[in-house]
Amino acid sequence: MVTRPEPDTQPLTAKGQATRERIVHAAAELMFRHGVAGTSTPAIRDAAGVSSSQIYHYFADKEALTRAVIEYETRRIVGAHEQLLLRLDSLAALRAWRDVVVRTVRGTHYAGGCPLGSLSSELAEHDPDAREALAAGFTRWSGAIRDGLRHMIEHDVLRADADADKLSLAMLAALQGGLLLTQAQRDCAALEAALDTMIERIEQYAVGSAG
Amino acid sequence: MVTRPEPDTQPLTAKGQATRERIVHAAAELMFRHGVAGTSTPAIRDAAGVSSSQIYHYFADKEALTRAVIEYETRRIVGAHEQLLLRLDSLAALRAWRDVVVRTVRGTHYAGGCPLGSLSSELAEHDPDAREALAAGFTRWSGAIRDGLRHMIEHDVLRADADADKLSLAMLAALQGGLLLTQAQRDCAALEAALDTMIERIEQYAVGSAG
Incomplete structure (x- = not known):
């Protein structure tokens, strides 16, 4: 174009x-x-x-259309996660979010990876505007996880010493890396291991847990 | 070609x-x-x-050359990690591996991402042979992490109930996702949060820890 x-x-x-x-x-x-x-x-x-x-x-031009695609995928994917994460009020609800993610990936037979992750891998070095739009999408995504964790802290599910900023970044990284490995390996094991291990870490901040 | x-x-x-x-x-x-x-x-x-x-x-053809590149990058990258992980004998050594990874990424100014991750994202859906070669590279990589964790279990640094298979897959996912986010965000925060959170989870299997 x-x-x-x-x-x-x-x-x-x-x-x-x-x-x-x-x-x-x-x-x-x-x-x-x-x-x-x-x-x-x-x-x-x-x-x-x-x-x-x-x-x-x-x-x-194609760059403008690509940016519109990034905005569309961010709205679609991150918007769906926001709906699931907005009112997290228990560890069971966090695990339910994890189950939705895994079930969705199983439903695709592990093909395709994450549209935002794939766009980022392809464009980050060649299209600075696209890279910034993708970075903003990832920030919105980890922000949704962070807000869910904060909601759990406010509702005395997690202790106040849980670092929601750090844990949400770590969770998004685990999710993205799990999706990438799942795409290559045609197998959900890495995604499940990554999300489960992150949730186990978060569980150690459960109110009443020794930490 | x-x-x-x-x-x-x-x-x-x-x-x-x-x-x-x-x-x-x-x-x-x-x-x-x-x-x-x-x-x-x-x-x-x-x-x-x-x-x-x-x-x-x-x-x-180009596919054959691409497969040679995947083998070369696997030898280069995973080989380097194997050297660092082979004889992990303390949590300090695991943290030293994490520091090498972060320092290396900082040295690139967060550009480029992981060559194996980028190749996987680009090729997984279009080149089945490449996808299999990349999957094998990732399996070798998580195997190196797993062997390091097993070495720590054998040397009574970690308890025997630490699931080295699961933790190593989770760690590789955290690393890959952290590298992908770091490339988009030009910032090491997600990579550090992901690796640190995984290490904190592993620390809870330290001999003497309540778990």
Whole structure:
């Protein structure tokens, strides 16, 4: 995709919004399957059922479309985790979140990895804007885990000396690394071991635990 | 790179071995910087200072060269970790391994991520042979961590109820996820949090600890 003049910046009509979303969804699906480099404008055009000029109307270039895909995947994935983590009020609820993650990955037969992790691995060194958008997505994600842990501290499930900032970063790293290993090994063992070990560490901050 | 006839399978001369290694080193460096899809035969040829026909003499196609790169990176990276982990005999030695990892990543200014992790993210869905080679590399890596933990159990540093298989998988996931987040966030916090939290979990199996 070559760079074109800036697209129309007027507010979108409902129909325009729907067309833009169809393009982003199609691009996200193709980029998840084939990577950003392996996704061409004609492929997006055919998958979205739009014309190339419609794509250029909404997105100045491939970088702009890629950023829209990052925002879409962040909303979709991190948004879903936020729903699960927002009101964590017990260790059982934390384990239920873990079970949803593992069940979702099993449902994909371990294929694909995490869309945000894969985009980050492909783009971090070549597209600084994409890297920053992905970093912001990961920060929002660990923030959701942190808020869940803080909620547990406020509700006297975890002791106040539990470092929610550190544990949430560690949990997100365990999740991302577990997804990466699961993708390579076609086996959920590393993901389960990583999440379970992190939860065991958190359990040692349970109120009443010796720590 | 197009598929060519099978290359010569005669044992290599010392000079042939050196040329082959120069090609693999150049390809590994380029693939680390630009990904496999972003690395062309002419670029490898120029970086290695060889002719295209020399590349085709040693490697039937790009897939074969990519597999040689995976083997090279596995030997280089996992081999280095094996040296550090082989004779772990104290929690201090485990923390020293963690410090080497963090220092190495700081030395790269957080750029690049893990070559094996990046290759896996790019290739796992499109090149089954590469995926299997990467899975084997990760298994060797977690095996090195597991052997280090077992060594600590045998030397009464850790209790026998420490699950070395599970903890080593979890540690490798934490390391891979920490490296991925560090690459996106240009900040070592997630890597340090992940490794430290895993080590804290392992410390709870220290002989004399309540567990």
